Amino acid sequence: DTGVSQDPRHKITKRGQNVTFRCDPISEHNRLYWYRQTLGQGPEFLTYFQNEAQLEKSRLLSDRFSAERPKGSFSTLEIQRTEQGDSAMYLCASSSRLAGRSYEQYFGPGTRLTVT
């Protein structure tokens, strides 16, 4: 397995444009998480999926943000009408939760978004 992958690695966009990021988790992992990391800060939780169900969304996730995991495999995170404050590193992580036991999260390399 090649680990968690994210695409694109870098995205520069103009304010007001829509952007979409993709995350491919480790294949047998049923949980997928999105985090956002700004410069000098730790990652902050945005949302997570168990299989295809989105189970929690942070208050950080305004109505301009939407995430999907249509077949319980890859996930997309879309930001509509981007703002300069959306500039950050968007991290995806995956893990397994089986029979009530949780396993550690593995992170992808991130997508760095710059809104000009």
Place this chain on the structure above:
Amino acid sequence: GNSVTQMEGPVTLSEEAFLTINCTYTATGYPSLFWYVQYPGEGLQLLLKATKADDKGSNKGFEATYRKETTSFHLEKGSVQVSDSAVYFCALSDLNTDKLIFGTGTRLQVFP
């Protein structure tokens, strides 16, 4: 709510010095605790973890002990190397969702 506080950096050390990075947490119940490391230009990597009180996590010469009585999970290494230069994040996992709550990170700089 749950939170993690870790010492501010940068921490600057000479090679072979002893390292301590402090981390304390606030949580309901007994979450799992983690240290992640982010090397320059790379993604987050799990360094070590502990899942219950008095557990000691260890990896690559780093250690941290889950201290329930002081709600702490301090990271230590007896002899740092230049290659340990990175940003270190302490984190806890929510008991229900497993989402990670991170501290702000501590940058470690090791000079020869």
